[in-house]
Amino acid sequence: MYFLVRTLTGRGSGEALENEYQGDRLTLGGEPGAMVPLPGVGGEVTLQATGQGAGRITARKPVIAVEGSDTEKHDLKVGDRFELPGYKLEVIPPPPGFDFALQIASAGKPAVRFTGDVSLERHTWSIRRTSWVLVLLVLLLTLLIPLLGLLRPELAETLRSTPLPDDGLWSSGPLVAAHQAAGVAQECQACHQTPFVMVRDETCLDCHHEIREHADLAVHAAHDFTDVRCASCHREHNEPAMVTRRDKGLCVDCHATPGNWAVDGRDPMQAVLGFTETTHPGFRVALLEPRGPGAAHGWELRRVRPDGEPLQESSNLKFTHQVHLDPAKVQHEATGEALACASCHVLKDDGEHFEPITMDNHCRSCHGLSFDIFEPELELPHGDLRAAITAMEAHFIREFTDPALRAQRAQEKPRRVPGKREPAASCEGSGLECGRAEALKEAEFQFMDTGCITCHEVSETGLENIMDRWFVQPIRLTGDWYPHARFDHTSHLSQAGLTGDAACETCHEASKSDLASDVLMPGQDNCLSCHAEDRGKAALDCVSCHAFHAAEGTLSRAARVRAARARAAHDSDILQGTSP
Structure with a gap:
């Protein structure tokens, strides 16, 4: 259907604007979707x-005034007039080609009439x-009554x-x-102990008493x-x-200029401005090295930043990863399937580290330590x-000192096992001497x-002593290659499209690798391929990988002050003779 709407502008006699509309109905009003606003x-x-x-007019909210009476529905014919708030409307004969025509004019300003007297009484x-009164009521409800719970x-809890x-x-x-789980949300005084005073660090340490500083103050003593x-x-x-x-400023505000707080006699830290190829230094790997021959004095941790050499x-x-991951050379003893990374490397609950590799859990099933066929x-x-050595001596001395067992072994001819030594067929001497010789x-x-x-x-x-003739170098595997970083x-x-060993091999x-001495840790380039700030893939902030409170850092200053006070109080009790 076609509608014509003529709006009188009031600028001159008979001056109007005409608009044409097409549809099954015509909507008017102040709603955003109205055809005629x-x-x-x-x-x-x-x-x-x-x-x-x-036509037929229907109103949902405004009241239609038709011939002095209000209504919500009315059937209209040519010549009918009605009113809406602020407007006078009239149904006019539609021109050829139109089904309905409407003329709209402003109702003008409403007459103002004072129904009461103006009084200055x-x-x-x-x-x-x-x-x-309202101000005092607001203060009572929002300040004074809640303040009672703080003062008393x-x-x-009653309030x-x-x-x-x-x-x-x-x-x-x-x-x-x-x-919230700890109940702090229901006890404001747990943190806000003094009215109109900011929460103090000592209050936080009531629960977080083991928190540590950002650095070791024995190294950075000037920066407390x-x-x-x-x-x-x-x-x-x-x-x-x-x-x-x-935000990045948490770290970069200080680490952009590390020379401002460098420690004399130590290698200066490199500046960090972000995480791109040019704004972040290369990763430093933590290498365990033996102290003294055979690690006689333990192991020390050395942080090394690769300079191009492996x-x-x-x-x-x-150990050779290459052989153990070759399905043609090594298969699982129980299933016959090829070994996978997960066969030995089991992720811990923290999602970052792996369970230690041990002989009993990961090696003994294939590399047994049997010694007597x-x-x-x-x-x-x-x-x-x-x-x-004691176990071998005890075992073979028992064999050679037990006549019945020695006779039985002399008659048995077990099948030669590859990789195993064939025992001596005979021995001249006492059982003790023969047992020790066989053990040697x-x-x-x-x-x-x-x-x-x-x-x-x-x-x-x-x-000469069999107990001291050989020395087995102790093994110490690195448990955390990047101890100052966090990784999930x-x-x-x-990763998308990758599972199992394929996902592991993207980094390791x-x-x-054919040698156990190979360091299979990825460098910075591997991480930058996805997480660089300037590549727009999966950019990370500093604290996604770094913790502010270092595990090797000194106890927080507030915790040290609290400990010093406790020691002073204890010493005072001792001097006064009141300490138990």
Whole structure:
């Protein structure tokens, strides 16, 4: 249907604007979707043409005034007039080609009439007096009553359990889930111990007493972080709930100019401005190195930044990933399937580190330590050279001192086992001498031919005593290559289109490594390919990989002050004789 709407502008006699509309109905009013906008008319008015210039009008919200009476529905014909708030409307004959025509004119300004007398007489409840009453009521409900719970803590719980206002009105937002679970959200005084005083660090340490500084103050003694409060970085009552600052400035504000706080006599740190190829230095790998021959003085951790040459680990282990991951050379003893990374490397619950590799859990099923082909189920203890030699001596002395067992072994001819030594057929001497001689041969075979020497570095000392003739270099595997970084293996093991070993090999090229000394840790380039700030893939902030409170850092200043006070109080009690 076609509608014509003529709007009188009022600028001159008969001057009007005409608009044409097409549809099954015509809508008027102040709603955004109205076809004919009429500012000031609330709701929507609908007109439907019924033929011969007539129509039907329906109003949802505004009242239609037709011939002095109000209605919500009315049938219109040519010549009918009606009113909407602020407008006068008339149905006019539609021109050829139109089904309905409507003329709209402004109703003009409404007549103003004062129905009452203007009086300057003072009323009992003036506007000002009413305002003061409302102000006092607001203060009572939002300040004084909640303040009772703060001044008298025994009333706080009562106020919270009644419809009366309590200190919850003062909360500027919810707490993080950890603080809500600990009950802090229901006890404002747990943090806000003194009215109108900022939360102090000592209050945080009531629970977080083991928190540590950002650095070791024995190294950075001049930088005590005394001007930094806990609340400088940890902001509560925020939405969305994020109690820790994550912006780049948290780290870059200081680490952009490390020369300002460098320690004399130590290598200066490199500047960090972000995480791109040019704004972040290369990663430093933590390498464990033996102190003294055979790690006689333990192990020390050395941080090394690769300079182009491949790094080598000094773990004293003999192992080849390449052979163990080759399905043609090594298969799982129980299933016959090829070994995978997950066959040995089991992720811990933290999603970052892996369970330690041990002989019993990962190696013994294939690399057994049996030493007597007559009793292959017997195995040597692992990790204790003297215990292994003692076990061999005790076993073979028993064989040669037991006449019945010696006669039985002399008649048996077990099948030769590859990689195992064939025992002596006869021995001249006492059972003790023969047992020790056989143990010496087996020990030499285990330490120098096969067995221990397969995975360990073994050296001969030249001493006569069987207990001191060989030395097995201790093995120490690095448990955390990047101790100053955090990494989530769980999320990286579910890369798009990659699972299992394929996902592992994107960072660790283990299938190409033939030596246990190979350091299979990825460098910075590997991480930048996805997480660089300037590549727009999966950019990360500093605290996604780095923790501010270092594990090797000194106890926080507030914790040290608290400990010093406790020691002073204890010493005072001792001097006064009141200490137990």
